[in-house]
Every structure is written in C-alpha cells, then in structure tokens.
Amino acid sequence: MRKVWAVIRREFIERVRTRWFWISAILGPVLFGGIIVFQIAQSVGGGVRHIAVVDTGKVGYGVRVVEALGVSRTIRADAASPAPGVFDSLTRLVEAKQLNGFLIVDDSLPTDGKAEYRASNLSLQTIEELQRTLNRVVEKARLEGRGVNPAVVDWAQALRVTLDQKKCQRGACTAESAGQSFIIAYLVAILLFMAILLYGVNVMSSVLEEKRDRIVEVLVSSLRPFQLMMGKVVGAGAVSFFQFLIWGVSARILLNLRAPIARALGADAEMAQGVQLPHIPFATLAVFMAFFLGGFLLYSAMFAAVGAMSSNEQEARQAQQPVTYLLMISYLSIIGLTNDPSSTFAKTLSLVPFTSPIATPVRWTAGSMPTWELAASLVMLAVAIVGVTWVAARIYRVGILMTGKRPNLKELMRWVRA
Amino acid sequence: MAEPVIVDRVTKRFAGNTAVDTLSLSVPSGVIYGLLGPNGAGKTTTLRMIMDIYEPDSGSVRLFDDLAGGRVHSARIGYLPEERGLYPKMRVLDVLVFLAETKGVARKAARAKALEWLDRLGLGERRLSKVSDLSKGMQQKVQFISAVLHDPELVVLDEPFSGLDPVNRQVLLETVLDYRRRGKTVLFSTHIMEHAEQLCDRLCIIARGKKLVDGTLADVKRTHGGKHVVVEFDGGEGAARQIFADRKLIAKAQDFGQHAELELAAGADAQDILKALVASGARLSRFELASPSLHKIFVDLVGPDAATPDKERAGA
Numbered sequence: 142m143r144k145v146w147a148v149i150r151r152e153f154i155e156r157v158r159t160r161w162f163w164i165s166a167i168l169g170p171v172l173f174g175g176i177i178v179f180q181i182a183q184s185v186g187g188g189v190r191h192i193a194v195v196d197t198g199k200v201g202y203g204v205r206v207v208e209a210l211g212v213s214r215t216i217r218a219d220a221a222s223p224a225p226g227v228f229d230s231l232t233r234l235v236e237a238k239q240l241n242g243f244l245i246v247d248d249s250l251p252t253d254g255k256a257e258y259r260a261s262n263l264s265l266q267t268i269e270e271l272q273r274t275l276n277r278v279v280e281k282a283r284l285e286g287r288g289v290n291p292a293v294v295d296w297a298q299a300l301r302v303t304l305d306q307k308k309c310q311r312g313a314c315t316a317e318s319a320g321q322s323f324i325i326a327y328l329v330a331i332l333l334f335m336a337i338l339l340y341g342v343n344v345m346s347s348v349l350e351e352k353r354d355r356i357v358e359v360l361v362s363s364l365r366p367f368q369l370m371m372g373k374v375v376g377a378g379a380v381s382f383f384q385f386l387i388w389g390v391s392a393r394i395l396l397n398l399r400a401p402i403a404r405a406l407g408a409d410a411e412m413a414q415g416v417q418l419p420h421i422p423f424a425t426l427a428v429f430m431a432f433f434l435g436g437f438l439l440y441s442a443m444f445a446a447v448g449a450m451s452s453n454e455q456e457a458r459q460a461q462q463p464v465t466y467l468l469m470i471s472y473l474s475i476i477g478l479t480n481d482p483s484s485t486f487a488k489t490l491s492l493v494p495f496t497s498p499i500a501t502p503v504r505w506t507a508g509s510m511p512t513w514e515l516a517a518s519l520v521m522l523a524v525a526i527v528g529v530t531w532v533a534a535r536i537y538r539v540g541i542l543m544t545g546k547r548p549n550l551k552e553l554m555r556w557v558r559a
Numbered sequence: 560m561a562e563p564v565i566v567d568r569v570t571k572r573f574a575g576n577t578a579v580d581t582l583s584l585s586v587p588s589g590v591i592y593g594l595l596g597p598n599g600a601g602k603t604t605t606l607r608m609i610m611d612i613y614e615p616d617s618g619s620v621r622l623f624d625d626l627a628g629g630r631v632h633s634a635r636i637g638y639l640p641e642e643r644g645l646y647p648k649m650r651v652l653d654v655l656v657f658l659a660e661t662k663g664v665a666r667k668a669a670r671a672k673a674l675e676w677l678d679r680l681g682l683g684e685r686r687l688s689k690v691s692d693l694s695k696g697m698q699q700k701v702q703f704i705s706a707v708l709h710d711p712e713l714v715v716l717d718e719p720f721s722g723l724d725p726v727n728r729q730v731l732l733e734t735v736l737d738y739r740r741r742g743k744t745v746l747f748s749t750h751i752m753e754h755a756e757q758l759c760d761r762l763c764i765i766a767r768g769k770k771l772v773d774g775t776l777a778d779v780k781r782t783h784g785g786k787h788v789v790v791e792f793d794g795g796e797g798a799a800r801q802i803f804a805d806r807k808l809i810a811k812a813q814d815f816g817q818h819a820e821l822e823l824a825a826g827a828d829a830q831d832i833l834k835a836l837v838a839s840g841a842r843l844s845r846f847e848l849a850s851p852s853l854h855k856i857f858v859d860l861v862g863p864d865a866a867t868p869d870k871e872r873a874g875a
C-alpha cells in the first residue's frame with residue numbers, strides 16, 4: 142500500500158508542479174471575478190440606456206412616454222423635436238454610440254397600438270421595458286378617452302405584482318427560476334465533460350510517458366501493474382479535485398468580496414448583493430461529485446489502457462478516438478437533455494454507464510429524477526467501473542511492456558483473456 | 560545460505576520465436592555473475608524473467624529459495640534495465656526517492672541515501688537538475704544509483720557499462736566490485752568480454768536462448784580453449800605467417816597484425832614455436848604462455864558472426 146501511495150503522490154506532485162495546472166487554476170477565478178465585475182459595472186452605469194423619443198403627432202404622447210420612463214432605472218429618455226431630418230441626425234448619433242436608440246410614436250398610438258424603436262443593439266431587457274411602459278401609456282390614454290378619472294388610473298397602475306418563483310423537487314421547494322436550473326444543468330454538463338476528458342487524457346499521457354521512457358520496466362519489477370494503474374488514476378483524480386477546490390474556494394472569496402469590489406467600481410453595496418450565484422443545494426453537489434468521480438474512474442481506466450497499447454503520442458491520439466467518441470455522445474446530448482430531462486432519451490442516457498456520468502447530474506439538477514432512478518444509475522455505473530477497470534487492467538498489464546506496432550482488436554481480446 | 564537466484568529449465572517464446580530455451584543457471588551468494596552472449600541471445604529476456612517482469616512459459620525462477628517471484632522480494636533486489644528508464648521531467652533527487660519508495664524505503668531514509676550516493680558518484684551538484692538536462696552517462700549513473708539505493712542483497716544489471724566513457728566505466732566498475740566486497744550478489748549481462756573478464760567470478764555464456772557453458776571463470780578457461788601463446792612483433796614479422804599456418808604446431812591462430820593469439824596443436828611444444836619464429840626472422844617483443852582470453856572462448860563457442868565486435872568495444 143505504501144508503494145501505491147508513492148505512485149499517487151508522485152503523480153499528484155509532478156502534475157501540480159506543471160505550468161498548465163497553475164494557468165488553469167488562476168484562469169478559473171479570473172473568469173469568475175470578471176463575471177462579477179461585469180455584472181456590477183452593468184448595474185452601475187453601463188446598464189443605463191440613453192434613448193430619444195420622437196413624437197410626430199400633436200396630442201403629446203411622446204411627453205407622456207418620457208414621463209413614464211422617468212421612473213425606469215435602466216432607461217433614460219429625452220424628447221426630441223420632430224424637425225425635418227431628425228431621423229437621419231438621430232441615426233448618426235446612434236452610429237456614433239452617443240445614443241442607444243430612439244423611439245418613434247404618433248397620435249395613432251392608442252388606437253392601433255403601434256410604435257417603432259430603432260437602435261444599434263436590440264437588447265431584450267430594453268425592448269421589454271419599452272413595451273411595458275408603452276402599454277401603460279396606451280392603457281391610461283384609452284381609459285381617459287372613455288372618461289375615467291386619471292387619478293384613478295394612476296392608482297390602479299401603481300401596484301405591480303411580483304411573482305415569487307419556487308422550484309419543487311423531492312418534497313422541498315426552493316427559490317429558483319426555470320432559467321436558472323436550465324443554466325446550472327448546462328454548466329454542470331459542460332464542466333463534467335471537460336473535467337473527465339482533460340483528466341482522463343492526463344492519465345493516458347502519463348501512462349504513455351512511462352511506457353515510452355521505459356520507466357515502467359523498473360516499476361513493474363516492484364509493483365503489480367494493477368497497483369501502478371490505480372495509483373496513476375487516483376493521483377490524476379486527486380489533481381482534478383485539487384483544481385476544483387481552488388476554483389471553489391476562490392469563487393467563495395470573490396463572492397464575499399463583492400461589496401469592496403462594488404465600492405471600487407463606484408456602485409453601492411446594495412447593488413453588489415444583487416450579484417448572486419444560483420443556489421446549489423448540497424444534494425446536487427453530492428450527486429455532481431459522485432458522478433464526476435464515477436465518470437472519471439470509468440474513463441481514465443479506458444484512457445490508461447489506450448496509453449498502454451500505444452507506443453507514441455500519434456498512435457495514442459488515434460487509439461483514444463473510440464473512447465473520446467463515447468464521451469462525446471453525452472456532450473452532444475446536453476441540449477436535448479436540458480430541454481426535456483424526463484424524456485425516454487434522457488432516461489436511457491442516465492442509465493447507460495458510459496453516458497450517465499454526465500446525463501444523470503443534468504437530470505438531477507433539472508429536477509426531474511426520482512431517487513430510485515438515481516440509485517439505479519449509480520449501481521449501473523459502479524458495476525461498469527469494476528468491469529471496465531478489470532478489462533483495462535488486463536490490457537494495461539500486457540501493453541505497457543509491449544513495443545512495436547499497436548495491437549488490433551483480435552490481439553486485444555487475447556490480452557484480455559490471457 | 561541459499562543461492563539468491565536459481566533458474567530452472569526456463570523457456571520463453573514471443574510470437575513463435577523462442578527467446579530463451581530450457582535455460583538453467585544458479586547464482587551463488589556473494590559473487591559477481593556474468594550472463595554473456597551476443598546481441599539477441601536472450602540475456603535481457605532471462606533477466607526480465609528473473610525480475611518478474613515476464614512470466615516464463617515453462618520452468619521456474621527461484622529467488623532466495625522462494626518461488627513467489629521477484630516482486631515479492633523487490634526490497635531485496637535492485638534492477639538496472641537495459642533500456643534506461645527515468646522520468647525526464649523530474650528532478651534527479653525526486654526520481655531517486657520515488658524509485659526507492661516503490662522498493663519500500665521510507666521517504667526520509669531514501670533522501671539521505673540518495674544524497675550520499677549522488678555525492679559518491681560525483682552528481683551531488685546536479686541533484687536538483689531535471690533528468691533530461693543530464694548527459695547520457697550521468698543518467699546512467701543515476702539509474703545505477705536507483706538500483707542500489709535500497710541496499711539490496713542482489714543487484715541485477717542489464718548491460719551496465721554500455722554507453723559510458725572510460726572514466727565513468729571505471730567508477731561504475733569499482734562500485735560493482737565494492738558491492739561484492741560487502742558480501743552482496745551481482746548478476747549482470749554483457750556482450751563485451753573484457754568487462755566480464757575484469758569482473759566475473761562465475762559466468763554463463765548463452766546464444767540463441769541456449770546455455771553453451773557455465774562455471775567459474777577459471778573453470779571455463781581451463782576446459783575451453785587449451786594451451787595458448789600470445790606473440791607480439793617488434794617491427795619485423797619475417798615468415799611468421801607461414802608458421803601460423805602450420806597445423807602441426809598451431810591449431811588455430813587469431814592474427815591481429817602486430818600481435819596474435821595462438822592455440823597450440825595437440826602435442827605441440829611452445830618452445831618449438833618460439834624456435835621456428837626466431838628462425839623465420841621475426842623480431843619478437845613478447846612471447847607468452849597464456850590462458851585463452853574470454854573473448855576467444857566466446858568467439859569459438861558462439862561463432863565469429865555472432866560476436867562481431869561493435870562500436871562499444873572500441874572504448875573498452
């Protein structure tokens with residue numbers, strides 16, 4: 142056991158010492174910090190759109206729209222006089238980025254409900270806000286036209302309903318919007334795919350290095366090939382957990398530093414509290430970790446076998462393709478999975494061990510997976526890990542001492558049976 | 560004490576090609592044992608089977624009177640493989656500590672030992688260098704250290720001197736001799752007979768996977784090769800070549816130009832040869848009754864084709 146421990150430690154230390162490990166360790170928090178800064182900057186000033194309102198009519202709906210937009214926090218509106226050539230001059234301002242866009246209304250607004258907005262960038266948020274405001278202006282004008290007291294209309298429009306969104310799964314309801322769970326599921330899938338592929342390939346190149354540089358001969362004279370393979374897999378796995386840990390801790394720290402960051406950017410602390418990570422329950426985290434671990438063990442055993450049967454990088458690149466394709470199936474299914482996590486397709490993928498490491502966490506996060514299906518998925522994965530590792534270890538055992546051309550499928554079968 | 564290595568009728572085939580054929584040998588404790596043979600004779604395969612890297616197709620390997628295999632006894636065995644294997648990107652000291660750990664040595668002890676050995680072989684200052692930054696000879700010494708770091712009772716060295724310059728070769732040679740002096744057993748393979756002659760107490764010559772002869776160096780010399788005379792010319796050779804061809808006097812002559820190794824014919828007297836040579840007008844600087852060199856025995860046994868001297872011999 143002490144020998145295996147030595148292999149694990151060497152694998153871990155040598156990997157952590159590489160430049161690539163630290164580049165990606167730093168890149169994670171930098172990216173995350175960037176997102177926070179971007180969000181705060183957005184809410185400080187970058188998010189306010191400056192638009193002009195052109196009223197080509199006589200009744201003065203334009204003024205009413207400008208007034209109504211006065212309460213908006215994201216749109217600042219000014220009235221522009223409808224002089225000849227005003228559209229051209231405003232278009233030039235938009236092109237020069239001095240104006241985000243301009244709204245055109247006329248007297249027919251309350252009768253046919255039409256207005257026009259021209260802008261360089263049609264952001265969804267701005268459009269929605271403009272539509273909401275125009276609706277209220279039209280509503281008020283139409284009610285007044287039928288003799289309703291304007292004060293009564295104002296009173297009626299003053300109340301806004303806020304819809305409290307909660308997601309119910311497994312007997313508990315948590316505040317989480319539909320959009321959020323979709324995004325989390327998507328991120329989970331991408332993260333799992335990247336991590337399994339990256340660290341699986343790490344195991345492969347490490348095996349290949351030992352074989353190519355003939356180190357394996359010395360090692361095999363003191364360790365059983367299986368011990369060696371497991372030591373490598375566990376070592377590389379530990380590196381990936383360490384990487385996750387660095388990302389997790391630095392994300393936590395950055396999140397706690399929201400207020401100082403916001404102050405530095407000139408925003409008030411209250412705004413910074415608006416920067417929120419989606420709430421991730423512990424159960425989801427546990428499922429994520431369990432399936433990452435399972436997927437990693439399953440795939441890195443296969444990658445180890447690929448490394449053992451190749452004698453140079455080129456051969457390994459070719460030989461790893463079947464394994465990579467297997468993993469790609471889940472990657473290509475991510476959209477389908479997140480769109481309808483309870484379809485038969487998704488259910489199948491979450492039971493098949495080669496796709497379940499990605500499919501199951503996605504379905505779980507999306508909240509459409511009964512616990513017994515999760516258990517079945519885990520059992521299937523565990524069985525597959527044992528089986529695949531057994532086969533991989535047999536290929537590894539013969540392959541690491543083999544030189545010359547890569548074995549074909551028939552020879553591989555013989556290695557496994559030997 | 561039981562013999563550290565007993566190989567009993569071991570056979571190993573690769574894809575229909577028999578690499579080692581019912582080979583038996585035994586290495587007594589406390590000797591330097593040479594496994595000699597031309598390239599492709601099966602030396603490396605034999606050593607790998609002893610090291611438990613290959614499993615023999617038939618026959619058995621007994622280490623320290625135990626059939627359990629080399630891996631079980633790895634703490635008592637050191638191994639220098641034919642194709643050197645070190646992690647090129649690791650630091651010298653880290654590699655040595657790691658390899659010692661896989662032999663069961665504790666980390667701290669391994670570190671102290673490694674530093675001691677590095678100093679001893681003149682690599683102390685390179686302990687933090689990457690392996691890939693070392694010269695081939697230095698890497699070879701590091702590999703050698705890795706084989707002896709855990710102070711094993713038995714060291715198995717596969718072609719330990721190939722690729723070394725004369726100075727480093729001498730350093731390693733003396734280290735090996737010193738190892739035996741401390742009561743340890745050394746089993747090494749080579750196809751360079753000069754090395755074997757300098758080191759071996761016992762030896763075994765194999766070719767095409769089969770054993771040709773084994774025993775102590777003295778025994779092998781006595782039973783193979785008969786009486787020998789070495790002559791060296793000092794300028795004039797006279798008609799020496801005619802005498803070399805005289806089968807009544809000389810059974811076999813290896814002519815190297817300025818010197819020659821002669822095997823006496825049965826019943827011939829060395830004095831007659833000396834007289835004949837002087838009479839032929841040859842000027843001699845040396846005339847010596849000698850036991851045959853291992854090189855000659857080797858060539859006689861294996862055949863001249865299999866023992867073509869290669870580049871490595873030039874530096875011997």
